[in-house]
Amino acid sequence: MNTAMHITPDMAGACYFEFEERTVSRNSEHTDESVDTATTHDTPASAARGMSLVDEALVGMATSAAASSAPGDEVGTEMPPIDPFATQWTEFDLRCRDCQVVHYVPICLFVNAEESPVLVQRIISEHFNLKRCPVCRQYEYVEHPYSYYDPARTLIVQVRPEWEWHAGGGDDWYAARLEDLFDKWAEHDVKIEVVFGPQQLIERFLQDVPPPPARR
Ligand SMILES: [Zn+2]
Numbered sequence: 001m002n003t004a005m006h007i008t009p010d011m012a013g014a015c016y017f018e019f020e021e022r023t024v025s026r027n028s029e030h031t032d033e034s035v036d037t038a039t040t041h042d043t044p045a046s047a048a049r050g051m052s053l054v055d056e057a058l059v060g061m062a063t064s065a066a067a068s069s070a071p072g073d074e075v076g077t078e079m080p081p082i083d084p085f086a087t088q089w090t091e092f093d094l095r096c097r098d099c100q101v102v103h104y105v106p107i108c109l110f111v112n113a114e115e116s117p118v119l120v121q122r123i124i125s126e127h128f129n130l131k132r133c134p135v136c137r138q139y140e141y142v143e144h145p146y147s148y149y150d151p152a153r154t155l156i157v158q159v160r161p162e163w164e165w166h167a168g169g170g171d172d173w174y175a176a177r178l179e180d181l182f183d184k185w186a187e188h189d190v191k192i193e194v195v196f197g198p199q200q201l202i203e204r205f206l207q208d209v210p211p212p213p214a215r216r
Contacts, residue, residue, distance in 0.1 A: 084188070085149055087116040094142065096133040105131040107142055113150045113209075121212050123148070123198055141198075148201055155191045156181070157205055162197030169196075 088110035095102045107129050111119045122128040129142045143161035150157075158181050164173060177194045185192055195201050 085112055085151070086110070087112045087119065092142070092144075094131055096136060096138065097140070098138060099133065099136045101133060101135045103131075103134050105142060107144050108146055109144070110147045111149065113148065114152070117212075120148075120206065120209055124202055124206055124209060126198065128198065148205070149190075150205070153191070154189060155193070155205070156185060157193045157195055157201055159198055159201050160194060160196045162199075165196035 087108065089106055089108050092105050092107055093102050094105045108119060111123070113120050119128065126141070129144060129146065130139050131142050132139050143163065145158060145160050148157045148159060149155070158177065160177060174194055174196075178192065181192045181194060193205075195204065
Protein backbone atom coordinates (compact mmCIF):
# COMPACT_ATOMS: atom_id res chain seq x y z
CA MET A 1 0.00 0.00 0.00
CA ASN A 2 2.62 2.49 1.09
CA THR A 3 4.62 2.73 -2.11
CA ALA A 4 5.55 6.36 -1.49
CA MET A 5 8.10 5.28 1.12
CA HIS A 6 10.38 3.88 -1.57
CA ILE A 7 10.45 7.02 -3.64
CA THR A 8 13.37 9.36 -3.15
CA PRO A 9 12.65 13.10 -2.93
CA ASP A 10 14.07 13.58 -6.43
CA MET A 11 11.93 10.88 -7.93
CA ALA A 12 8.89 12.20 -6.15
CA GLY A 13 9.61 15.60 -7.58
CA ALA A 14 9.82 14.20 -11.08
CA CYS A 15 6.60 12.29 -10.67
CA TYR A 16 4.86 15.29 -9.25
CA PHE A 17 5.99 17.40 -12.18
CA GLU A 18 4.74 14.87 -14.70
CA PHE A 19 1.45 14.62 -12.91
CA GLU A 20 1.13 18.37 -12.93
CA GLU A 21 1.83 18.57 -16.64
CA ARG A 22 -0.69 15.89 -17.42
CA THR A 23 -3.31 17.52 -15.26
CA VAL A 24 -2.85 20.79 -17.06
CA SER A 25 -3.18 19.10 -20.43
CA ARG A 26 -6.37 17.38 -19.42
CA ASN A 27 -7.81 20.51 -17.94
CA SER A 28 -6.99 22.31 -21.14
CA GLU A 29 -8.96 19.84 -23.13
CA HIS A 30 -11.87 19.86 -20.76
CA THR A 31 -12.21 23.60 -21.01
CA ASP A 32 -12.88 23.26 -24.72
CA GLU A 33 -16.58 22.59 -25.00
CA SER A 34 -16.29 21.10 -28.45
CA VAL A 35 -13.77 18.49 -27.34
CA ASP A 36 -15.04 15.54 -25.41
CA THR A 37 -12.48 12.93 -26.27
CA ALA A 38 -10.63 12.65 -22.97
CA THR A 39 -11.43 8.97 -22.65
CA THR A 40 -9.86 8.19 -26.02
CA HIS A 41 -6.59 9.93 -25.20
CA ASP A 42 -3.35 8.22 -24.28
CA THR A 43 -4.29 5.02 -26.05
CA PRO A 44 -1.35 2.95 -27.33
CA ALA A 45 -2.71 3.23 -30.86
CA SER A 46 -2.60 7.01 -30.73
CA ALA A 47 0.88 7.02 -29.30
CA ALA A 48 2.06 4.69 -32.04
CA ARG A 49 0.83 7.15 -34.61
CA GLY A 50 3.04 9.80 -33.06
CA MET A 51 0.21 12.11 -32.19
CA SER A 52 0.55 14.69 -29.48
CA LEU A 53 -2.31 15.58 -27.16
CA VAL A 54 -2.85 18.65 -29.25
CA ASP A 55 -3.16 16.59 -32.42
CA GLU A 56 -5.62 14.32 -30.75
CA ALA A 57 -7.60 17.30 -29.56
CA LEU A 58 -7.72 18.55 -33.14
CA VAL A 59 -8.80 15.17 -34.44
CA GLY A 60 -11.39 15.09 -31.68
CA MET A 61 -12.64 18.49 -32.73
CA ALA A 62 -12.88 17.43 -36.35
CA THR A 63 -14.76 14.34 -35.28
CA SER A 64 -17.15 16.18 -32.99
CA ALA A 65 -17.68 18.90 -35.60
CA ALA A 66 -18.58 16.26 -38.15
CA ALA A 67 -20.74 14.42 -35.65
CA SER A 68 -22.66 17.50 -34.57
CA SER A 69 -23.76 18.16 -38.14
CA ALA A 70 -25.30 14.71 -38.35
CA PRO A 71 -28.96 14.64 -37.27
CA GLY A 72 -29.89 12.44 -34.31
CA ASP A 73 -26.38 12.30 -32.95
CA GLU A 74 -26.16 12.08 -29.19
CA VAL A 75 -23.30 14.58 -29.00
CA GLY A 76 -24.07 18.22 -29.56
CA THR A 77 -27.78 17.84 -30.28
CA GLU A 78 -28.42 20.96 -28.20
CA MET A 79 -25.83 22.94 -30.11
CA PRO A 80 -26.65 24.91 -33.25
CA PRO A 81 -24.90 23.58 -36.36
CA ILE A 82 -21.28 24.66 -36.45
CA ASP A 83 -20.09 26.63 -39.45
CA PRO A 84 -16.74 24.95 -40.18
CA PHE A 85 -15.46 28.11 -41.87
CA ALA A 86 -16.26 30.49 -39.00
CA THR A 87 -13.56 31.97 -36.82
CA GLN A 88 -13.33 29.71 -33.81
CA TRP A 89 -11.90 30.10 -30.32
CA THR A 90 -11.18 27.85 -27.41
CA GLU A 91 -9.97 28.34 -23.84
CA PHE A 92 -7.02 26.83 -22.06
CA ASP A 93 -5.66 26.90 -18.54
CA LEU A 94 -1.95 27.45 -19.08
CA ARG A 95 0.92 27.68 -16.64
CA CYS A 96 3.34 30.57 -16.60
CA ARG A 97 6.81 29.11 -16.97
CA ASP A 98 8.24 31.79 -14.70
CA CYS A 99 5.88 32.12 -11.76
CA GLN A 100 3.96 28.84 -12.27
CA VAL A 101 0.58 30.52 -12.07
CA VAL A 102 -2.11 28.71 -14.03
CA HIS A 103 -4.39 31.12 -15.80
CA TYR A 104 -7.11 31.22 -18.39
CA VAL A 105 -6.05 31.96 -21.98
CA PRO A 106 -8.37 32.36 -24.98
CA ILE A 107 -6.78 30.81 -28.06
CA CYS A 108 -7.95 31.16 -31.64
CA LEU A 109 -8.13 27.83 -33.49
CA PHE A 110 -9.52 28.98 -36.82
CA VAL A 111 -9.18 32.36 -38.48
CA ASN A 112 -11.60 33.29 -41.24
CA ALA A 113 -9.69 36.12 -42.92
CA GLU A 114 -12.84 37.76 -44.31
CA GLU A 115 -14.73 37.55 -41.02
CA SER A 116 -11.79 38.51 -38.80
CA PRO A 117 -9.41 40.90 -40.60
CA VAL A 118 -8.21 42.18 -37.24
CA LEU A 119 -6.91 38.72 -36.40
CA VAL A 120 -5.05 38.60 -39.72
CA GLN A 121 -3.34 41.87 -38.79
CA ARG A 122 -2.49 40.40 -35.40
CA ILE A 123 -0.86 37.40 -37.06
CA ILE A 124 1.22 39.70 -39.26
CA SER A 125 2.28 41.86 -36.31
CA GLU A 126 2.97 38.76 -34.17
CA HIS A 127 0.33 39.67 -31.62
CA PHE A 128 -1.73 36.55 -32.27
CA ASN A 129 -2.48 33.83 -29.70
CA LEU A 130 -0.38 35.45 -27.03
CA LYS A 131 -0.86 34.60 -23.40
CA ARG A 132 -0.19 37.21 -20.78
CA CYS A 133 0.56 36.14 -17.24
CA PRO A 134 -1.68 38.07 -14.79
CA VAL A 135 1.08 37.99 -12.16
CA CYS A 136 4.40 38.70 -13.89
CA ARG A 137 2.78 40.27 -16.99
CA GLN A 138 5.01 38.30 -19.35
CA TYR A 139 3.77 37.72 -22.87
CA GLU A 140 4.33 34.41 -24.57
CA TYR A 141 3.24 33.02 -27.93
CA VAL A 142 1.12 29.91 -27.43
CA GLU A 143 2.30 27.40 -30.00
CA HIS A 144 -1.04 25.76 -30.55
CA PRO A 145 -1.91 24.68 -34.09
CA TYR A 146 -4.46 26.87 -35.79
CA SER A 147 -5.92 27.15 -39.26
CA TYR A 148 -5.98 30.20 -41.49
CA TYR A 149 -8.82 30.34 -44.00
CA ASP A 150 -8.81 32.74 -46.93
CA PRO A 151 -12.26 32.57 -48.60
CA ALA A 152 -11.06 34.62 -51.60
CA ARG A 153 -8.47 31.95 -52.43
CA THR A 154 -10.54 29.04 -51.02
CA LEU A 155 -7.40 28.18 -49.13
CA ILE A 156 -6.90 26.67 -45.70
CA VAL A 157 -3.43 26.75 -44.19
CA GLN A 158 -2.80 24.85 -40.98
CA VAL A 159 -0.12 26.55 -38.91
CA ARG A 160 1.74 23.96 -36.84
CA PRO A 161 4.23 24.74 -34.05
CA GLU A 162 7.62 25.49 -35.58
CA TRP A 163 9.40 23.12 -33.18
CA GLU A 164 7.63 20.12 -34.73
CA TRP A 165 9.69 20.56 -37.87
CA HIS A 166 12.97 21.06 -36.03
CA ALA A 167 12.26 18.16 -33.67
CA GLY A 168 12.82 15.73 -36.51
CA GLY A 169 9.36 16.03 -38.03
CA GLY A 170 10.52 17.01 -41.46
CA ASP A 171 8.97 15.85 -44.72
CA ASP A 172 7.25 12.75 -43.34
CA TRP A 173 5.62 14.72 -40.56
CA TYR A 174 4.56 17.37 -43.06
CA ALA A 175 3.05 14.73 -45.37
CA ALA A 176 1.17 13.10 -42.48
CA ARG A 177 -0.25 16.40 -41.25
CA LEU A 178 -1.25 17.34 -44.80
CA GLU A 179 -3.06 14.03 -45.11
CA ASP A 180 -4.90 14.64 -41.80
CA LEU A 181 -5.92 18.05 -43.02
CA PHE A 182 -7.04 16.65 -46.34
CA ASP A 183 -9.23 14.09 -44.56
CA LYS A 184 -10.74 16.79 -42.39
CA TRP A 185 -11.69 19.01 -45.34
CA ALA A 186 -12.31 16.32 -47.97
CA GLU A 187 -15.99 17.24 -48.24
CA HIS A 188 -15.24 20.88 -48.96
CA ASP A 189 -13.88 22.53 -52.07
CA VAL A 190 -10.77 24.07 -50.53
CA LYS A 191 -7.07 24.01 -51.22
CA ILE A 192 -4.98 23.04 -48.20
CA GLU A 193 -1.44 23.57 -47.02
CA VAL A 194 0.51 22.96 -43.83
CA VAL A 195 3.20 25.32 -42.55
CA PHE A 196 5.38 25.27 -39.45
CA GLY A 197 5.34 28.50 -37.50
CA PRO A 198 3.47 31.75 -38.22
CA GLN A 199 6.46 33.18 -40.08
CA GLN A 200 5.97 30.63 -42.88
CA LEU A 201 2.31 31.60 -43.09
CA ILE A 202 3.21 35.29 -43.29
CA GLU A 203 5.98 34.82 -45.85
CA ARG A 204 4.03 32.55 -48.15
CA PHE A 205 0.45 33.72 -47.88
CA LEU A 206 0.09 37.08 -46.16
CA GLN A 207 2.45 39.25 -48.20
CA ASP A 208 -0.34 40.95 -50.14
CA VAL A 209 -2.63 41.63 -47.18
CA PRO A 210 -3.17 45.40 -47.11
CA PRO A 211 -2.21 47.24 -43.91
CA PRO A 212 -5.05 48.11 -41.52
CA PRO A 213 -6.94 51.30 -42.37
CA ALA A 214 -5.47 54.32 -40.60
CA ARG A 215 -7.60 55.64 -37.76
CA ARG A 216 -8.82 59.18 -38.21
ZN1 LIG B 1 4.09 34.71 -14.66
